[in-house]
Amino acid sequence: MGLRMSQNTQAETSPDQAAGAEILLRALKDQGVEVIFGYPGGAVLPIYDAIFAQNAIRHILVRHEQAAVHAAEGYARSTGKVGVVLVTSGPGATNAVTGLVDALMDSIPIVCLTGQVPTHLIGNDAFQEADTTGITRPATKHNYLVKRSEDLARMVHEAFYVARSGRPGPVVIDLPKDILINKAPYAAAPETPHRSYRPQVEPDAAQIAKAVAQLKSAKRPVIYTGGGVINAGPEASEALRALVRKSGFPCTSTLMGLGAYPAGDPLFLGMLGMHGTYEANLVMHGCDVMLNIGARFDDRVTGRLNAFSPGSKKIHVDIDPSSINKNVPVDIPVVGDAGRVIRAMLAAWDADTTEVDRPAIAAWWKQIDEWRGIDCLKFRQDMTKGAVIKPQHAVQRLYDITRELKAKTGRETFISTEVGQHQMWAAQYFGFDAPNRWLTSGGLGTMGYGLPAAMGVQIAHPDALCIDIAGEASILMNIQEMSTLAQYRLPVKVFILNNQYMGMVRQWQELLHGGRYSESYTAALPDFVKLAESFHGVGLRAKSVDELDDVIRAMIESDRPVIADICVDEKENCFPMIPSGAPHNEMILGPEHGTTLQQGGAKSLTDEGLVLV
Amino acid sequence: MATQDTRSATISVLVENEAGVLARVIGLFSGRGYNIDSLTVAAVDPVLNLSRINIVTSGTDMVIEQIKAQLDRLVPIHKVADLAKGGPYVARELALIKVVCKGADRVEALRLAEAFRARVIDATLESFVFEMTGNTDKLDAFIELMRGLGLAEVSRTGVAAIARGTTTI
Numbered sequence: 001m002g003l004r005m006s007q008n009t010q011a012e013t014s015p016d017q018a019a020g021a022e023i024l025l026r027a028l029k030d031q032g033v034e035v036i037f038g039y040p041g042g043a044v045l046p047i048y049d050a051i052f053a054q055n056a057i058r059h060i061l062v063r064h065e066q067a068a069v070h071a072a073e074g075y076a077r078s079t080g081k082v083g084v085v086l087v088t089s090g091p092g093a094t095n096a097v098t099g100l101v102d103a104l105m106d107s108i109p110i111v112c113l114t115g116q117v118p119t120h121l122i123g124n125d126a127f128q129e130a131d132t133t134g135i136t137r138p139a140t141k142h143n144y145l146v147k148r149s150e151d152l153a154r155m156v157h158e159a160f161y162v163a164r165s166g167r168p169g170p171v172v173i174d175l176p177k178d179i180l181i182n183k184a185p186y187a188a189a190p191e192t193p194h195r196s197y198r199p200q201v202e203p204d205a206a207q208i209a210k211a212v213a214q215l216k217s218a219k220r221p222v223i224y225t226g227g228g229v230i231n232a233g234p235e236a237s238e239a240l241r242a243l244v245r246k247s248g249f250p251c252t253s254t255l256m257g258l259g260a261y262p263a264g265d266p267l268f269l270g271m272l273g274m275h276g277t278y279e280a281n282l283v284m285h286g287c288d289v290m291l292n293i294g295a296r297f298d299d300r301v302t303g304r305l306n307a308f309s310p311g312s313k314k315i316h317v318d319i320d321p322s323s324i325n326k327n328v329p330v331d332i333p334v335v336g337d338a339g340r341v342i343r344a345m346l347a348a349w350d351a352d353t354t355e356v357d358r359p360a361i362a363a364w365w366k367q368i369d370e371w372r373g374i375d376c377l378k379f380r381q382d383m384t385k386g387a388v389i390k391p392q393h394a395v396q397r398l399y400d401i402t403r404e405l406k407a408k409t410g411r412e413t414f415i416s417t418e419v420g421q422h423q424m425w426a427a428q429y430f431g432f433d434a435p436n437r438w439l440t441s442g443g444l445g446t447m448g449y450g451l452p453a454a455m456g457v458q459i460a461h462p463d464a465l466c467i468d469i470a471g472e473a474s475i476l477m478n479i480q481e482m483s484t485l486a487q488y489r490l491p492v493k494v495f496i497l498n499n500q501y502m503g504m505v506r507q508w509q510e511l512l513h514g515g516r517y518s519e520s521y522t523a524a525l526p527d528f529v530k531l532a533e534s535f536h537g538v539g540l541r542a543k544s545v546d547e548l549d550d551v552i553r554a555m556i557e558s559d560r561p562v563i564a565d566i567c568v569d570e571k572e573n574c575f576p577m578i579p580s581g582a583p584h585n586e587m588i589l590g591p592e593h594g595t596t597l598q599q600g601g602a603k604s605l606t607d608e609g610l611v612l613v
Numbered sequence: 614m615a616t617q618d619t620r621s622a623t624i625s626v627l628v629e630n631e632a633g634v635l636a637r638v639i640g641l642f643s644g645r646g647y648n649i650d651s652l653t654v655a656a657v658d659p660v661l662n663l664s665r666i667n668i669v670t671s672g673t674d675m676v677i678e679q680i681k682a683q684l685d686r687l688v689p690i691h692k693v694a695d696l697a698k699g700g701p702y703v704a705r706e707l708a709l710i711k712v713v714c715k716g717a718d719r720v721e722a723l724r725l726a727e728a729f730r731a732r733v734i735d736a737t738l739e740s741f742v743f744e745m746t747g748n749t750d751k752l753d754a755f756i757e758l759m760r761g762l763g764l765a766e767v768s769r770t771g772v773a774a775i776a777r778g779t780t781t782i
């Protein structure tokens with residue numbers, strides 16, 4: 001094993017002493033780490049040497065440190081495990097920062113090991129020195145600088161505990177080179193609770209009882225769930241399904257929560273928020289009791305705060321007490337792990353003998369079905385040969401064909417996205433029936449997330465179909481990872497909805513800036529087919545609707561990395577849309593419903609709305 | 614229910630005495646746009662390796678609750694207490710106040726210092742350094758009076774605070 005690497009110098013030390021790099025790897029192994037996404041450099045060479053001498057942990061060599069973090073996020077989000085990253089000092093660490101903030105915003109457990117100049121040089125502007133703990137302090141849940149060898153093992157174990165406990169998040173361990181080389185003692189993960197960080201996971205029984213009583217009194221209820229349910233593990237999604245079905249209440253989800261409740265179920269209203277469905281947003285606006293589980297009343301979801309769900313009693317379940325009463329004052333706060341809370345609610349539901357007001361709920365559903373009846377996501381695809389592909393249709397077909405595949409072969413599909421219109425169309429038209437299958441950069445909205453994230457998923461699920469639904473602008477932000485796919489023979493599929501524009505930017509310019517498309521058109525795009533080929537992958541292109549299905553099938557059937565360049569309608573916009581700063585009941589439905597962006601925008605186009613993002 | 618009125622709050626925080634912990638707290642306040650009216654920090658328990666940070670801040674009830682929750686989720690923080698919420702408390706601050714003056718102003722400065730129970734800890738023929746302990750309002754009032762009498766420099770510690778009676782953080 002790697003721990004015996006330097007036998008000669010080990011003779012006089014105790015068996016539990018070894019070079020810091022070896023102690024580090026031993027701690028990682030004890031934490032159950034199987035994969036590290038990384039990129040080498042001078043400051044971390046001792047770790048690379050230790051990696052070389054062992055087989056337990058696999059190292060995936062990415063092509064950019066940002067991608068290492070996104071890949072670890074994909075790995076973490078699709079498995080529920082902590083994702084691990086290894087980068088060198090200085091530029092290695094600064095390149096990782098975007099990924100760290102992304103993981104922080106979306107509550108993804110990551111441990112990122114960064115190299116550092118030796119302790120005696122810290123503060124001297126040494127070569128490739130950066131104040132990594134200073135830079136990453138607001139970019140992480142917590143960070144460590146290991147200054148003494150005897151702290152190394154303890155800090156590594158603690159970092160994993162912090163990353164996965166409570167509300168998960170990224171943790172950085174900054175490792176000066178001398179710490180990696182000098183002998184350090186090993187310590188096992190502590191059995192005792194952490195000195196100061198002990199987040200509450202078990203909910204308060206009285207709050208649960210209050211919440212259930214409130215829910216049972218509802219006439220127009222809604223259950224609104226978020227990424228917290230996904231983070232609480234598949235059992236939490238199971239419990240959620242039981243609660244929704246037991247209550248018969250309508251359920252909606254944030255972008256991050258998709259898959260916790262099956263998209264095809266009649267009790268599911270689709271996603272809510274800025275590009276959510278008409279019915280989900282009107283239900284949020286008109287409900288009398290709202291149960292929020294693991295969502296954070298984000299501005300993409302609430303719209304204008306003082307007009308958000310004005311008449312409702314609000315129950316908010318979150319593992320992070322600072323999420324409660326942050327944006328929206330709530331009536332019944334419940335702190336705890338989403339899964340445990342839902343299970344406690346199920347038990348309390350049965351214990352409370354009050355009957356739900358079934359006639360009122362039936363009337364509520366009647367209203368909801370009317371809203372549903374307008375079919376807010378409808379679009380018109382011209383099916384004649386040579387017709388332009390609508391991006392919605394492309395996602396819809398991708399969904400249908402992957403579902404056929406699942407039915408036939410049982411092969412699972414995982415979808416990641418970049419950021420923009422294609423991301424919203426993916427969320428709207430791809431139905432997710434299980435948690436952990438949907439990976440998108442929600443909080444930070446990081447273009448360049450999708451390809452490395454899909455790569456991380458493929459590493460964790462070698463037999464699954466991993467597709468990045470991309471925009472032609474976003475994909476160029478981490479396109480170098482095609483090279484990683486080739487090296488490790490990862491058959492990730494990149495499905496580009498190529499509209500030649502930074503479509504989401506163009507849409508906002510249409511809405512708010514008089515259609516002046518300043519710098520939102522990408523001239524001189526690469527030939528994505530040749531690009532795929534030059535990276536040892538397969539390039540495919542669909543130029544019209546009649547070519548679409550064949551391209552999708554060829555993409556799925558290929559056992560190699562594929563870029564499918566889907567040329568879609570350049571002018572299509574993403575609807576429904578609640579412009580920033582508008583209330584939920586002022587949705588723009590789009591041309592299929594007789595409102596264009598300009599008409600819809602005019603009403604909400606106040607200066608106040610203009611300053612919002 | 615929470616009001617929209619701004620109130621002042623004195624928050625005491627017990628933290629692990631380790632590198633970077635003060636930066637985390639200050640970064641939290643600047644990053645999230647909270648006010649810091651006063652901040653003090655010192656090690657208070659060498660055995661348990663704890664420091665205490667006292668922060669005087671202001672905001673609506675919702676903001677102050679948010680500040681406490683945000684502080685509480687920092688990993689090296691052991692305890693967060695909103696002193697006014699826990700009952701009566703005492704808060705004290707120490708100031709060193711240099712006044713440069715001669716003649717009648719000098720007599721007046723000394724007379725006021727006595728009235729405010731400020732101690733003279735340094736004097737020259739044309740200056741005094743007063744040491745004064747009290748609550749923030751009292752210090753402010755005295756410093757304001759010295760302004761007309763040759764106030765030259767002020768050095769203040771910020772507020773240290775503790776609950777009255779047997780209650781502890």
Ligand SMILES: Cc1ncc(C[n+]2csc(CCOP(=O)(O)OP(=O)(O)O)c2C)c(N)n1
Pocket residue numbers: 418419420421422423445446447448470471472473474475497499501502503504505
């Ligand atoms: C790193 C980064 N830079 C800028 C943005 C702002 N932004 C949001 S969407 C978008 C356009 C994305 O274009 P594309 O990938 O083609 O997707 P489309 O909207 O056309 O589907 C931009 C520039 C961002 N989200 N992330």
Ligand SMILES: [Mg+2]
Pocket residue numbers: 420471472473497498499500501502503
């Ligand atoms: Mg585009």
